Amino acid sequence: MEVPDIPDAPRARRRRGRTALLLATAAVLGLVAGTCTGCLIQADRKPTALPPLSQPVLAQAKGEGPEPLSAAQDRKVKTDGDLRELLIARPKGAKKPDFEPGKDGWLNMAEYADQLVDEDREFASLAEAEFRRAAGVAWTGHGTESVEVRLVQYHQEERLGASDRAGNWDTFDTDSWPIPGTGDGRVYISAEPETEPGYLPMYKAQATAWRGDIAMEIWIYDTKPIPKSKIMDLAKRQMERL
Template sequence: MSTESAGATETGAAGTAATAPAAPPPAPTTAPAPTTAPTVAAPAFAPAPPPGAPDLIEAGGVARPRRRLGAGAMFLAAVLAGPVIGAAVGYAIQSSRPPTPLPKITAPRLSYSAARVDPQALAAAGPSPLAIDGDLRKLLIERPAGSTELTVGDGDGWLSAADRAETFDDSEREFTGLLEDGFRRAAAVRWRSGDDSFRISLIQYSQESVVKTITGAVPRSTADMVVSKIPGNTDSYLMTAKDPYHYARSTETYYYGEALARKGTVLMTVQVFAKNPVDRAQFEDIAKRQWEKLA
């Protein structure tokens, strides 16, 4: 009788019993957590950068160079900040001062003289009347017998500033000059005798500018003219050209003569446009008769 247990397994090749393998472990439902990298402590003292290396700033673990303000940016900042700071300081100083009271508004009281005004005394205190007044056309001499009358202005004997300016080459400049010189009015008479044409003008200016106007009427250069005085008037000019001139925008030539004199605020001009050299005797006679009638 055997003493071994019935459930014991026999050893040996023949008697070895095959055992079933264990069931595999279940698959994990979640991925394993990543292993945390070990933290390395920063050194107590960082090594100094080599000379010339740019400064670095760590931002988010990335090293980048440090920005530096240039001289231009600093100068611009100073220029912009200067007025702002100055205005703030000025406002603070002004606001701390007490307000300055404004002076009271005053006006002189109107007063009227109780006494009656003397008309003669009032007229004597006012500006003196013009030396020549009234109708200037009555002060012009009559054209010689047998001559042909030429139209003046609108045909009534009066000359406006525009009519006077049209008798010059540069009409625009002459018109502006007349207005600036205090032109008031003018009267003229014109006629033709043979191949010569004459024009006499009486031009009146304001009292304030008459002296300047008369002085400016005298030509600056008379080298090409024969200059003398109007008989009976030492403060006058009588000029006749030695050489012929050309009409504006024309090849036709003429000999020119002009006489100038002043009576009060009126400038007298006598002009002649001749085909041949001016007859001085005839021209002096016309200028003398006109001056005597004006004076």
Template sequence: MEYEESGAPSGRPGAPGAPEASEASRAPIDGRTTDGRTGGRSDRGAGGRSRVRATTVVIAVAAVLGTAVGTAVGYTVQAGREPAPLPALSAPGLAYPPKPLPGAVSRPPLKAAEDRRVTTEGDLPRLLLPKPGKTAGRGALMIRDGWLPPVRYAERFGDPQHVFTGLLHNGVRRIAHRAWIDSGGRFVEVSLLQFREHLGATAYTSGFREDLNELNDGHPLRGTGDGKYYVMGPGDWADGHSASAVGYVGDIAVHIEVESESPVPAAFIRDLAERQLERL
């Protein structure tokens, strides 16, 4: 036996006196045997996963088919039934109270002449004050009677854009207008402004009064809650003498302007305004 310098056996394979290697020590570490077969592995895991996927598909298909068949059967059963009658769309009478309450008073409906809505929703220019007997011809006024567009109405003021915006903001619906020159040479304009709600007429009247109150306090008008009339001198509101009246009834505001070379009597503008308010 050969010895190393240390005197111990060399242990090299094939060397005389070295022990033979065992089968386990000769097996490759990757788990394969010398004949190429895997050692210790099995194909059972792949086959199990395939069976699980197949079972899941079968259950899903069964659920879809069950839902479809159930829906079809339900529709078939419902179609074979007699249709249920629908309740009446209107009842023949009120269910409550079964009898009139004690002391209840039934009022007859208003007549057309008594219903203010019938009057104001009709031909609005017909509610304007009529012209007096002696007036200037229409050609001398450059303004036609009847309907007046809001933009034309706003052009009569010093700030047309502000007035026009205020009219639209307050919900103006329509404006009826009439103008004439009376025998005394006074130029009279009467405008009826109808708004979508009475709040619009209230807001318009309040804004107009605030502007005129800067000139003088004015005088209250009969026939309206907060209507007033004003008499101004030269330069207050116009170049010459002038007078104004403003008020409202319901959703209609009244605006009257008078211009003259001579002073305008307070009784003149007050009479115009009160007569116009009475027609509403």
């Protein structure tokens, strides 16, 4: 008698990764427990102060700081003040001329241009050079001598008006010499007098120089030759005041 084959009893299905899941669960529980413990420990600690956002205050060095420049040392104070105070004074014994351009030593652009040969052209040139203001002094000396001194100041925002104008003069038929300590400054003396019917022959000397935003101009007229020493002395003394 044949014994029928009896099939094997079915095996229970194992959940795949059960051991790994148990390990992972334990790890998560351990992490949570560690986090909670850390939070409890941190809660019991005093808060750590944050560093200040502002920079530390530096102690000031002992001793007095540098003295501010005086008006005599600060050139900006000198040149922005009363320009007439920078003009050389009339010599003792000299007289004011019968006619003096401007008012109280000041000349506006039109009055200053009127003293030059081509008034209209010079007016336009002064505007282009950024004319700011001008001051002047004049006198008559012994005999037929007459002297005019001008200080002309420019804004110099876009152009170097003082240096441009000081070097832009018709020097006629002259001899010339540099003015010491002025760079491009020069004096000019006419070799021959200017002549015009009905007038005495007239000699002319001229000095031009500049410093900063101020151009200096000096003219001397006389019926006799003008010594170099006279115009040179005036030019040097006037430049020393700028």
